[in-house]
Amino acid sequence: MVRLLHYSDIENLFDDAERAGRFAGRLRERDGEDALVVGSGDTTAPGVVSMAASGRQILDFADAVDTVADTFGNHDFDYGPDATRAIVADSEFTWVSANTRDEDGDPFGAEEGVVPWTIAEADGERVGFFGVTDPTTDSINPHAAPLTFTDPYEAAAEAVTELREEGVDYVVALSHLGGGDDELARRVDVDAILGGHVHSVRTEYVDDTLCTRPGVNGHEFVEVELGTDDAAAARGDGGVAASARVIDPSEGPVHEALTDALERRRESAGLTETVATVDEPLARTDETTFGGESRIGNFVADAYRAAADADVGLQNGGGIREGPPLSGEVTLADLVSVLPFEEPVVVVELSGRELLEVFSEADGAELDFGEPHWWHAHLSGASLRWDHEAGELLDARVDGEAIDPDRRYTLATAEYLLHSDHEFPTIEQRHRAGEVGIQHDVLADHARRGGLNVDVEGRIVFES
Structure with a gap:
């Protein structure tokens, strides 16, 4: 044996x-x-x-x-x-x-x-x-x-x-x-x-x-x-x-x-600066990452949208890494651990029809590196109602208004989604309209402005 x-x-x-x-x-x-x-x-x-x-x-x-x-x-x-x-x-x-x-x-x-x-x-x-x-x-x-x-x-x-x-x-x-x-x-x-x-x-x-x-x-x-x-x-x-x-x-x-x-390798990263203080810890577990709306997901999506002054912020669930909650004094290293990639936040331009397609791709059932029950979208500036049993989008709004299929919308997200054919495949390189900085730097800037004080607000509602 x-x-x-x-x-x-x-x-x-x-x-x-x-x-x-x-x-x-x-x-x-x-x-x-x-x-x-x-x-x-x-x-x-x-x-x-x-x-x-x-x-x-x-x-x-x-x-x-x-x-x-x-x-x-x-x-x-x-x-x-x-x-x-x-x-x-x-x-x-x-x-x-x-x-x-x-x-x-x-x-x-x-x-x-x-x-x-x-x-x-x-x-x-x-x-x-x-x-x-x-x-x-x-x-x-x-x-x-x-x-x-x-x-x-x-x-x-x-x-x-x-x-x-x-x-x-x-x-x-x-x-x-x-x-x-x-x-x-x-x-x-x-x-x-x-x-x-x-x-x-x-x-x-x-x-x-x-x-x-x-x-x-x-x-x-x-x-x-x-x-x-x-x-x-x-x-x-x-x-x-x-x-x-x-x-x-x-x-x-x-x-x-x-x-x-x-410990020596971590010290060499030089990311010990405290950027914000959190009273109520932000969990980043499997449930908060893939279970729907969460405080950590809202924080990331808000940071993207604010940095780009975009209509919508979108973070794919798999990009947020699980780990200890963000609590107390939050350092640069803590924020890097949330999104440990040297990858920029990009701005894309989409028609309303394309934006609805993007929202319809948030279910994780079709991904071979995910689980059937996973949800993949964290959002800012938008709200969705989703029928879990039917696996379909019931309603989507931007800034409280119904999406106009013919209007142009700006969306801030991780550059990764422009390359992936598997998560949110509607978003392609041809939609790229600019970039605003490396992901964890964008998070740090938003945290310094108080962005970690975020709640679950009903941005994503599941119905059956």
């Missing part, structure tokens, strides 16, 4: 040095001769420490936990392909990717050490790992636009064939496909799929293949057993019984060396 210790989407874990130290300490505690530590993407970014270190804090972490292999998530290209190549070149562990191509169409990072698959040994048994990344990454991350992501299922099938020919005992996918993991389980002969991208925890079987996800920001990791004697475990296409359990790292011993390294 081999155990796999699986982490993914650890993103802003590094912004809390002690919690990151406990996460690493718990992983080390669970490690052993029969175990291998692996990641499945979005392990370098985003976050405050990540921005200060250009993602290189993953090297501190991987050294601390003795990572064996990882693959690329969409955020692992947040600082551009060259920064990712530099991280790969300096990594002691192996980056695996079977479907990422560089600017010339060749396998990405091959010179720096990226391979389609690798083999690691634990307790005398050989485990083959291959990596696949969401093929839409070049559209959901503008910094990855020069790259190409080929069909992950064809790439996976080729990698599996080669690994089986190598005579490994187990074949495991390190996947950043999100909702595509189910299709992967149906199409390839693997013993387990260790996934990410979607931020909910998962330990399920699809066609008798174990599929796992550890959630986001290092609140859990997953321990997988391959070749287990557990009678309840399913047997995948490879004929191997596999089971999993979720591990809470919060009570783990602190890995002091990692904690110290991360």
Whole structure:
């Protein structure tokens, strides 16, 4: 039997040095001769420490936990392909990717050490790992636009064939496909799929293949057993019984060396200025991010609209990163942690008809990196009534007035939405009319003007 210790989407874990130290300490505690530590993407970014270190804090972490292999998530290209190549070149562990191509169409990072698959040994048994990344990454991350992501299922099938020919005992996918993991389980002969991208925890079987996800920001990791004697475990296409359990790292011993390294990196960010004081904390949880109107969502959307003097402010739910509430003295680092991207706020011009289309795209049911119940729009200057059961827009207003289909409206939002074909696809580059500054700077300016004193006002109303 081999155990796999699986982490993914650890993103802003590094912004809390002690919690990151406990996460690493718990992983080390669970490690052993029969175990291998692996990641499945979005392990370098985003976050405050990540921005200060250009993602290189993953090297501190991987050294601390003795990572064996990882693959690329969409955020692992947040600082551009060259920064990712530099991280790969300096990594002691192996980056695996079977479907990422560089600017010339060749396998990405091959010179720096990226391979389609690798083999690691634990307790005398050989485990083959291959990596696949969401093929839409070049559209959901503008910094990855020069790259190409080929069909992950064809790439996976080729990698599996080669690994089986190598005579490994187990074949495991390190996947950043999100909702595509189910299709992967149906199409390839693997013993387990260790996934990410979607931020909910998962330990399920699809066609008798174990599929796992550890959630986001290092609140859990997953321990997988391959070749287990557990009678309840399913047997995948490879004929191997596999089971999993979720591990809470919060009570783990602190890995002091990692904690110290991360504290030094955070200090180097130089973002300690207090910009505002908050009496009533602004929560930023899964519920406030994707559950509809929230104070944190209203603050961000208000900041955009005020900076651009636009008719409407719009923030996509996934852009707001979960973390500790904004409370007491709020620093620049706190606001960077809300939107840890070097990305401008842009102004777009839309007809009333197009604006109604944008509002109709706020439901999250169609996104393969989301959950069916997610809501994706935080708004300023506008109000919506939405029928959750029917999944349709009932009414939309701007400044209290019905939207005129023939009028031109200005909307301030994150530049990301001009590149994405998946969230609010009606907004395109052709609508761009200007920009007003980097997101977290816009938030800081609005906070200084009292913008954190915000309430839930009925901007978004759900009916059924």
